[in-house]
Amino acid sequence: MPSVPRVDRLKPIYTAAKALNFGWRFSDFLKIPAYNGISRYTNQLHRITVRFCKQSESSVGVRNFIENQIVEIGRKNPSVVIYAQPVRNSNPSIRAEYGNGRTLQINAKNMTETEVSKDFHLLFSRSGEPVVKLESRQSALCPSVQGQWTPITWLPTAMNTESLPAKQFSEHKSTATSATEYILQNQPK
Amino acid sequence: MLSRRLLIVSQSLLRRSSPLVTSSVSTSSEAQVIDTDRIQKEVFKSISEEVAENQRQRLFAVVYVNGRQWKVSDGDLINLEGNLPLNVGDEIKLEKVLMVGGANFSLFGRPLLDSNTVSVDAVVVEKKTTNPELKYVHLNHHQTKFLNWKSDEATVLRIKSVTAKAVQQ
Amino acid sequence: MHLSTTLSLRRILNSGFHPFQVIPKPDVWMKRERLNRFTAWQYASERSTVKGAYRKEDKIFTYLSMQREDEKKLEKFHAEERVRTALAEHDMEYSKFKTVLSQSHILLDNICLSQLAIYEPRSFRSLVAFAKELARQEGMNVIPDDSEFSYDVHVDNKSVLRKPLPRAVEYTRGATENHTNKPRKLREEEY
Numbered sequence: 001m002p003s004v005p006r007v008d009r010l011k012p013i014y015t016a017a018k019a020l021n022f023g024w025r026f027s028d029f030l031k032i033p034a035y036n037g038i039s040r041y042t043n044q045l046h047r048i049t050v051r052f053c054k055q056s057e058s059s060v061g062v063r064n065f066i067e068n069q070i071v072e073i074g075r076k077n078p079s080v081v082i083y084a085q086p087v088r089n090s091n092p093s094i095r096a097e098y099g100n101g102r103t104l105q106i107n108a109k110n111m112t113e114t115e116v117s118k119d120f121h122l123l124f125s126r127s128g129e130p131v132v133k134l135e136s137r138q139s140a141l142c143p144s145v146q147g148q149w150t151p152i153t154w155l156p157t158a159m160n161t162e163s164l165p166a167k168q169f170s171e172h173k174s175t176a177t178s179a180t181e182y183i184l185q186n187q188p189k
Numbered sequence: 190m191l192s193r194r195l196l197i198v199s200q201s202l203l204r205r206s207s208p209l210v211t212s213s214v215s216t217s218s219e220a221q222v223i224d225t226d227r228i229q230k231e232v233f234k235s236i237s238e239e240v241a242e243n244q245r246q247r248l249f250a251v252v253y254v255n256g257r258q259w260k261v262s263d264g265d266l267i268n269l270e271g272n273l274p275l276n277v278g279d280e281i282k283l284e285k286v287l288m289v290g291g292a293n294f295s296l297f298g299r300p301l302l303d304s305n306t307v308s309v310d311a312v313v314v315e316k317k318t319t320n321p322e323l324k325y326v327h328l329n330h331h332q333t334k335f336l337n338w339k340s341d342e343a344t345v346l347r348i349k350s351v352t353a354k355a356v357q358q
Numbered sequence: 359m360h361l362s363t364t365l366s367l368r369r370i371l372n373s374g375f376h377p378f379q380v381i382p383k384p385d386v387w388m389k390r391e392r393l394n395r396f397t398a399w400q401y402a403s404e405r406s407t408v409k410g411a412y413r414k415e416d417k418i419f420t421y422l423s424m425q426r427e428d429e430k431k432l433e434k435f436h437a438e439e440r441v442r443t444a445l446a447e448h449d450m451e452y453s454k455f456k457t458v459l460s461q462s463h464i465l466l467d468n469i470c471l472s473q474l475a476i477y478e479p480r481s482f483r484s485l486v487a488f489a490k491e492l493a494r495q496e497g498m499n500v501i502p503d504d505s506e507f508s509y510d511v512h513v514d515n516k517s518v519l520r521k522p523l524p525r526a527v528e529y530t531r532g533a534t535e536n537h538t539n540k541p542r543k544l545r546e547e548e549y
Contacts, residue, residue, distance in 0.1 A: 030266045030345065037314040037347035038264055041278040125277040125316035127345075133320040134268060141264035144477040145249045146292055153479050154447060156506050173449050175499040228512050249478065251470055258470040260477070287466060288481075295481035299463040300523070325423040327416060336419065 027133040033100040036127065042079070044099045044127045048120075049083040052092040052108075059092035064113040065120070077124065094119060098128025236294045237355035246291050248351045250309050253285040261309065265348040272342040275313045280349070283309040289353050296353075307353045315345040437468040444475035448486045449501040458489040458496075460522040484509055492518060 036042060050066060052059040066084050074082045092108040094116070104126065106119050159169060177185075239246055249262040255269040275281065284304040288297045296302065321338040328334070390408070396415050403410035442452050459466065464485075466474070475482040490500050491511035496519070503509070 030268050032266060032314050032345065032347065037312040037349070041312050041314060043277070122316070122318070127315040127317075129315075131318060131320050137268045138259060138261075139266045140262060142247065142262060145247050145262060145290065146478045146480045149476050149479040154483070154507060156504055158506075173501045175451065175501060225512055228510075251466060251474075258467050260470055260473045287464075287470075290478055290481045293480075295478070295484055297464050297466075297485065300465040322426045323419060323422040324426070325419040327420060334416075 025133060026130070027135055028130075029135050030137070030139040031129055032127050033098075033129060043077065043124070045080050045096055045124055046099055047081045047083065047097040048123060049085055049095045049097075050092070050108075051085045051087050051090060051095070053088060053090050054086050056089060058109045061111045061113045061116045062092040062094075062108050065116040068113070069117055069120075073120070073124075080124070094123060096123040096126070098126070100128045102128045102130070104128070233356045236296070239291050239294050240353045240355055242352075248289055248291045248353060250289045250307060250351045251287040252283040252309050253287060254283055254346075258287060261348045261351065263348060263350055266314070267311075267346050267348070269344045269346060270341060271344065272316065273313075273344045275316075275344060277313055277316055279313045281311050281313070281346075283311055289351070296356075305354070306356070307351075309351050310349040311346040312349055313344060314347045317343055317345070319343050434468065437472040440472035440475060441468050444472070444482060445486065448483065449503070450486050450490055451500075454493045454498050454500065455486065455489045458492045458519075459485075461519040462488075462492065463520060463523055465523070483507065487511055488513065 033044060034042075036044060050062060050070070052062040052066070054063070070082060070084065074080070092111075093105055094108055095103060095105040097103050104123060106123070108116055108119065111119070156169075159166075162169065238244070240248070247263060249260060251258055251260050253259075254267070255271070255273075259265075259267050261267065282304075286298060286302045286304065286307045286309060287300060288295060289302060289307050290296065319341045321340040324335070324337040324339050326333075326335040393408070393411050393415060396418055397405055397411040399405075400411070400414050404414040405411065438452075441455075445452055445455055471482070471485075474485070487503060487509035488511055490503065492513065492515050493500050495515040
């Protein structure tokens with residue numbers, strides 16, 4: 001990894017661009033459904049279903065989780081419906097349904113109680129939007145208060161009536177003293 | 190007040206309040222700080238009018254959160270890195286405000302503005318995992334490849350409101 | 359004695375597999391699926407052959423990794439470029455602008471400044487006007503603003519400019535000292 005980012009090297013950019021036709025990589029802007037949080041926050045999770053087997057070894061963690069924690073969580077979140085569904089000889093899973101119509105399922109096979117509770121809380125705090133690569137870290141309803149910059153924002157209005165190129169607009173502005181200026185300022189005696 | 194904040198007077202802002210000042214100083218001339226108190230009062234007054242609640246002007250602020258500066262306005266979403274000690278639905282106030290601006294004014298803190306004057310309120314709307322990123326090392330001629338899919342946690346904030354109190358004179 | 363033929367024969371006869379049937383291999387289907395997930399969108403031999411697909415996959419992974427590493431640095435780099443171009447539009451130099459900002463304790467970073475320049479152009483303009491005026495008062499050579507867009511700046515450098523705040527320390531990787539020069543040879547009395 002060079003210390004300077006690869007921007008000015010033609011070949012890596014070209015080859016990288018060739019390799020960048022990933023059909024499988026989704027990207028999106030940061031989104032939250034239903035204008036959530038603008039006036040008040042509502043939890044986007046509607047239903048959560050825990051499927052487990054009463055006997056099998058692989059759903060021990062889920063069973064312990066249901067025994068110890070699920071009632072407390074249900075009491076804290078009255079807006080969410082929680083189902084515990086015993087299904088004989090099945091792999092345990094947690095399925096969450098969200099307000100935007102999406103469903104998320106986690107396979108809880110052989111998970112311990114702490115792992116199950118971690119995933120359960122993750123599902124509770126998700127908004128239901130799919131996890132994708134973000135185009136930017138921030139998204140705005142109204143990106144600009146003063147009006148976005150355009151190429152003519154800071155052009156002098158006098159330019160409107162002038163036929164270009166005009167001398168007054170094509171001056172080279174520089175703080176450095178040119179050789180001509182230097183000679184003009186310090187004339188040899 | 191001057192020691193905390195910077196006074197930059199725009200012509201358009203002053204023209205509305207007093208036509209006298211507009212022609213007084215040009216940038217290219219020599220430095221002459223004249224009538225500073227009067228101008229300061231005028232500027233503070235016009236900013237206070239801009240900021241006043243009944244005006245319902247949209248403000249933006251630059252806040253420092255999560256090791257990073259964000260330019261935020263009402264209703265913005267920002268994606269903070271990491272699993273922060275906040276629950277979903279918690280409301281927090283962002284207190285490190287570097288600047289506030291509106292359509293006709295901007296206030297720059299040196300380096301921070303007073304947290305009582307400007308308030309940026311936010312809600313935690315989502316806590317999630319990020320899309321897995323790849324860490325891949327291929328050691329040539331060693332038949333060795335390391336393939337690691339890295340995923341992190343993220344906390345999404347919604348900015349509820351950016352408000353400022355009237356500037357004290 | 360030539361033993362190798364016999365020994366080779368023993369190897370075949372004593373092995374657990376049938377001597378003439380193909381040795382069964384583990385199923386490749388899952389591996390191919392995993393491979394195709396990344397290379398099904400490629401063209402020609404990179405899609406239709408296994409060897410080509412593996413080569414392509416390796417390349418894709420390398421570039422994905424590079425992209426992840428470069429992302430943060432590129433963000434900073436692009437922000438600086440944007441600030442430079444925005445300042446060029448206002449006839450200001452980047453170094454002078456940053457010097458005045460750091461001396462007046464305005465700690466906006468390049469990313470934020472570039473956002474201001476694009477989305478809040480008037481705030482940025484006022485900041486540039488401020489920096490220009492202070493730079494001029496400090497004796498730096500600056501190009502005056504166009505009179506149409508100029509600001510009245512009522513500040514003086516003595517009350518505003520201070521010593522810049524200390525910057526966050528970045529510990530770079532590598533040797534702390536310069537070890538390229540050899541140490542001096544010790545004199546006799548120093549032994």
